Amino acid sequence: GGFLGLDNISVLDRSVRLPGGGRLEQCDGTGWMAMFCLNLMRIALELAKDDPVYETLATKFFQHYVYVAAAMRRMGGGAGHPLWDAVDGFFHDVIRYPDGSYKRVQVRSLVGLVPLFAAERLCESELRQLPCFHRDFKWFLENRPELVAACVRKNVSADAYLLTAVDDHQMHALLQRVWDPREFLSDFGLRSLSRYHLEHPFVLDGDQVSYEPGDSHCCLKGGNSNWRGPVWFPTTFMMIESLRKLGKAYGPLMEINNPVAEEPPITFDKMAQGFADRLISIFTRAADGRRAVYGENEKFQNDPYWRDLILFYEYFHGDTGSGLGASHQTGWTGLVASLIDEWRK
Template sequence: AAWDLAFQTISIAVADPTFAKHQLLLIMREWYMKPDGQLPAYEWNFSDVNPPVHAWAAMQVYKIEKKQKGTGDIVFLKKIFQKLLINFTWWINRKDLNGNNIFEGGFLGLDNIGVFNRNFHFAGEMQLEQADGTSWMGTFALDMMDMAIEIALQDPSFEDTATKFFEHFVLISEALNEHRLWNDEDKFFYDVLVVKGSDPTPLRIQSIVGLTSLFAVSTIPNTVFEKLKDFDKRIEWFETYRKKNNKFWPNEERSDGAEMLLSLVRKDRLVYLLKRLLNEDEFLSPGGIRALSKKHEENPYSVTVDNVLYTIRYDPGDSTSDIYGGNSNWRGPVWMPINYLVIQSIRTYGEFYGESLKVECPTGSGNMMT
């Protein structure tokens, strides 16, 4: 699958960054990427959709090589940035049905994570607004901003593009937090099933779908603002404009060194999510973070759609569902690439907040950790 390849290039880059870069550029070539920017998902259904992680992978490969050699390959970043820009535009045009920065995408690589097959097209006017689809696009926007900033430090012509992705991240963050994907009762992000003429139905499944929002986090050092004056000026204007007009502004905070944190998740919601993430009765297992909360072992979730009853329960071994052939199970097992993203994101939050933010680990243990 396309997103599997993106993860694999991270490991490859440690031994052979040139080959890793080649693999990322190869799938962006015209014989794989459609002219409209769509990437193929996997060999048995090119038209399906994987999470957009290739910008993240490109930056990781770039950083690995830069650490090894002392200098980064800006030409590589410029080449892949151009193709990823087309891919980002494809997502905006094709997977945002209502033009409100709430994204769909279907199964998004998570096979049987949903109570029903998220690729299924139900009868009537139904739409599945996806918490993970929207979060992945927030992550995509931040990764593209980070890439544009890195290039702009050597080529100022990319400065405006960095601003564009910063602004788009703000709009996606507003949609995720202000729409209806956050459930105040459960303190969790859920997919929402929308049926014309009926009240929206949050699918109250506590899974990695609701934790994907943690992945969209980045910091901008003060040195960037000092060097990219237009970028700094535009962000300052955009913040002033939105706050003056009582519009949403994301979790933007400054450290003592004036480093800026950008995150899809506000600090209070971050704490709520971490409480669940680090709860041994929910997501935290001896082997890592479960894809589906263990809570659903005793409390399966059911919903009736089109007069059909669908049920999901914690299922930690071989899959007992036949979604996607039954050979891939996201209803409990630990998936290492997702755990890698969880760890990397928590490290970013930890480096920024330091001693100012502590949570129990495990939840309920009394052991407070940064």
């Protein structure tokens, strides 16, 4: 339990105790920690290229990643309620009660996609330059096979290891929903909640989650942000980064079946490019000369003194791309500059 951000994304207030002594097992909390471990491992490995003392720190973060990812596989499994819902093909939070009963929070949201963010690739050529980390890495693979089997894969493509918290089946199922315009794929990025819930709200004990692509309809966490449909830059950017890493690991060996029947299967790289293009398109002029970011604001759309002054909104309407929330959220929405630099060359 505990507050993890993503303010109102859940049907529950995740910062308060649940009635009846329930305990919330959260797939995004576990996924975030796996991602953080890999990010810190990568930072330590980069520092170790100049100062070998950081190799032991990289080992520590790698070990933490393995423990977290392995725990994610086991959570609730022995009691018959794992976080992965094989029927729905999605990760869902689970409420576990003292008497052994449970409820699955069957909401398709970013909560169930966060495990995809825990992805990293290690090449043998890189490992050979880091002898202490290489030694510890190999020891862990050889002596903790029951743990690494779930989250470290060798020779996916080329001579490299793929570190990921999801298996191939889960990856396929999740990314098919990610690339489905009826679910998470907006013309302007990655929706925070599946559009499926527009017609299929999820209700739990009288509380409801439905697809709200614009401003929030509830006042949870103050009501001044909304994770029930809008596009947010940081999470779409992290999806792009994960797809880029998976693309390098798998190359052409794996493609995701396109949910749109007439479209061919799509590679990880093309998905990453597609999301980058969608985020950039929020700010560029369409054929009619209008910018999605400014929606129906005619002053910013047409006034010659304002039309070329770009505001970096906090989040964006899940269907129209218009800017919402704070209008100077440059800290993460400014990532569009990085996307233009990397993907529009």
